[in-house]
Amino acid sequence: MALDQGTTSSRAIIFDRAGCVIASDQREFEQILPAPGHVEHDPEEIWRTQLAVARGAIAAAGISASEIAAIGITNQRETTILWDAATGDPIGNAIVWQSRITAPICEELKQAGHESQFRKTTGLVLDPYFSGTKIRYMLDQDSELIGRAQRGEILFGTVDSFLVWRLTGGKCHVTDASNASRTLLFNLHEMAWDESLARLLDVPMNMLPTVVDSSGVIGTTDPEWFGEVIPIAGIAGDQQAATFGQACFEPGNVKSTYGTGCFLLMNTGSEPVESQNQLLTTVGWSIGGETVYCLEGSVFIGGAVVQWLRDGLGIISDSSEVEALAASVDDHGGVYLVPAFVGLGAPHWDPTASGTMIGLSRGSTAGHVARAALESMAFQTADVVDAMQRDSGLDINSLKVDGGASVNNVLMQFQSDLLQVCVERPRVAETTALGAAYLAGLAVDYWGDQSDVLANWQLDQSYQPSMGESEIKERVGQWRRAVQRSLQWNV
Secondary structure (H helix, E strand, O other), rough: OEEEOOOOOOEEEOOOOOOOEEEEEEEEEEOEEOOOOOOEHHHHHHHHHHHHHHHHHHHHHHHOOOHHHEEEEEEEOOOEEEEOOOOOOOOOEEEOOOOOOOOOOOOHHOOOOOOHHHHHOOOOOOOOOOEEEHHHHHHOOOHHHHHHOOOOEEEEEEEHHHHHHOOOOOOOOOHHHHOOOOOEEEEEOOEEEEEHHHHHHOOOHEEEEEEEEEEEEEEEEOOOHHOOOOOOEEEEEHHHHHHHOOOOOOOOOOEEOOOOOOEEEEEEEEEOOOOOOOEOOOEEEEEEEEEEEEEEEEEEOOOOOHHHHHHHHOHHHHHHHHHHHOOOOOOOOOEEEEEEEEEEOOOOOOOOOOOOOOOOOOOOOOOHHHHHHHHHHHHHHHHHHHHHHHHHOOOEEEEEEEEEHOOOOHHHHHHHHHHHOOEEEEEEOOOHHHHHHHHHHHHHHOOOOOHHHHHOOEEEEOOOOOOHHHHHHHHHHHHHHHHHHHHOOOO
């Protein structure tokens, strides 16, 4: 069983040996928006919904908890939770990865000349996206918290760590290397927490979880939750889990997940590649003490732009309607939408960028806006792929895709056209949850080795490029002009 704790919903999915879905359950939870650019979640609601869907999936499968070989956990990364070590009660709301509230802290660290140290040590850029500055911000809200954290009374965790703590009845305070590598506190080269960076952020080491392998038995669930103990045997951040679930086991393999954001990871092998093009260097997974590294490009607003069409503009009533609306027009009609609602991620890393729609005329319709919204996901993905190829020196021959928006044929075809490569969608679309299940199942010998994972991967549909080179060049040029208009707006 995979517990897939995402940005907008909690899910649980039970898989069989063929990697096929046996049963699942899902619940959305509230997005708390206290101020522009700031996003929070209630940790208790995260826990309640995740526990409920785990129980729901077991019930839907018609099995008992004792029949589950292991649990794998995958999670929205960087989202930061502090809780009381004695009671397990959260210290306020979680600060979500999308939140830009720590931009002043990042700027302060840059002005003090620390950016290169963070970059070289962690593989990350100094951006509000990551957990370290969120911890600092949360500790600064109460003068007593630092002292309590130094005494080990306040614990930090990303969502995986919080769930493991709750599931094990407070016995395990751990995270895996893929999540640790997203905190601005983890040394990629030594595979350990970095004391010098913790001092720069004024984060007490006592509050940090123990870093474990992504695949391996960590502990067992408290019998209170499922009536039986179940081994917890796999953890990976959502994008790393999806990369594993897509069987991207060879250097140069690339996957793109179209979720709330869009996230591309390229397997670069056993050595970290330092990006020269504003990408992130991150841990993919660690198994048996051996680490696979990845280059990553993070696009903050991917599928969330469709939610905006639904909830903000009201031009669709359900997200599934966007494909038909986009297909109602022959082309984009000159409209470009840069969805920089919370700044721009890779390869720009501009927290001051603003959402921009340009090229509007009296003839522009809701269909053109919908098409521009879908195309924005493909354009942003293409920008990241271009940077990846330059960093790695590798040509990308195909792109494996997953996530909710990957079922959109208009989007996938346009993505293939822009990249001029084959886009491949697997039969099992839930690759994030599947990756977590594989990591857990490998640890308890439910699957033998990674060759079993590779054998399970099956193609659902592929898309071949059909757009002419001159049109691609023109479209990309116009997109980049639109991006330039959005940069450094909120300064």
